[in-house]
Amino acid sequence: MCEKVIPYIKENNLIKSGDKVLVALSGGPDSICLLNILFELKEELNIEIAAAHLNHLLRGEDAFEDEKYVINICNEMGIKCFVRRVDINLYAKEHKLSSEMAGRNVRYDFFDEIIQDEGFNKVATAHNANDQAETILFRLMRGTGLEGLGGIKASRDNKIIRPILCLSREEVEKYIKLKKLSPRIDKTNFEKIYNRNKIRLDLLPYMKENFNQDIIQTINRMSMLLQKDNEFLEKLSLDLYNKYCKKYEDYLIIKKGIFKEEEPIVNRVLRHALTEYSKLNYDFEMKHIYKIIYLAKNNSGKVVDLPNGIYVENIYGNIYIKNKIEKCYIDSKTEEITLDKNNIDKNKIKFYNFNVEFFVIKNCEINDVHLNQSNLIRYFDLDEINNNILIRNRRNGDKIIPLGMNGSKKLKDIFIDMKIPKEERDTTPILCFDEKIAWIIGIRTSEQYKITNKTKNILKVVIERKEY
Incomplete structure (x- = not known):
């Protein structure tokens, strides 16, 4: 088995020299096989291994016996064993999840904590070739696309790895028998009340007997081909995501x-x-x-x-x-920040996800100012401001005299004309001088405070919008 697993690990770049690998250890045949194979190969691969066991508290006394078994196995092998108990049914109820999804969430949260606290960089799970075939048939019957038919990948996020995905369940059982191991057996795996168990116990044996003796390997070969096709489409879609989407x-x-x-x-x-x-x-x-x-x-x-x-x-x-x-939260929130005109130079504030910075330029001529360099930089006649400088969000009835116009216009109409989304309207900063709107930031400035040939002192306002 090791001779088959080593090439698979290298071909899929699952493990590198110096990796610290955490084995997801249930105590069943698959995970015990995985643990022992990696233990045999740890010198050759130059890796450190440990185990993590999650007791779901679903199977009464059997669950605690599994936990004891795992701890004893790890002690005998001289490796660390991390154990956690979680009432999965209670967790599922509190988070409104299925038991399967709840178990998955808790399991990977547990792994992530160990990775962070103990310095591991890989988590090895014990999926095998039969699991692959069962998963693909299960998804096929539920309705799935190309990605779903690709099944389980050899690795995910350069963190989750499946080193024995190349082994059939028959090969796993042969290894267990050869090494005289005594894994725990989960009796629920033989209960046909679960659809996945029906696939394992009824459908695949029927397909093997009546259609294709090599059905497990055939489905696995198909999954590898579809994964390659899917990777190409994913790359193409990611390029278009970067083009059309912005967070x-x-x-x-x-x-x-x-x-x-x-x-x-x-x-x-x-x-x-x-x-x-x-x-x-x-x-x-x-x-x-x-x-x-x-x-x-x-x-x-x-x-x-x-x-x-x-x-x-x-x-x-x-x-x-x-x-x-x-x-x-945003719809109900009002925000208002008042600043002193006499202490405005190099002042910087935060308003929602905007940073607003002020600079005073004294004795400056209009020709020295680049008025159109950015829609997030604006210049105002500082001497026209009497007292307060205010930044706030919009209010009902707000009006502005847009630059180049004589009459006023409602902010609501400007937002609609400019096709500004409704929620952006509530968080768009409004810059006011003496209670009059000088700038709907990033959208429209006022005629009232524009700089002219007569302007002596200028207030420069620079906006930075934080994007994620």
């Missing part, structure tokens, strides 16, 4: 141009945008992607709720991904 502190924008691309690529870009914003990979399905595509074809202002407390909104054809909590 800010509180939201992510998907520009409407993406919806002119081919649908398979659009689907991938949208999925990447959702996971990039929410930092969760497993709670979004194709029905959510289709909702966004449908939303993009409808009128501006429409909203669709999605999992993980986020929603998407069509704003003038662009799609905004936002957080419900942040929406309520």
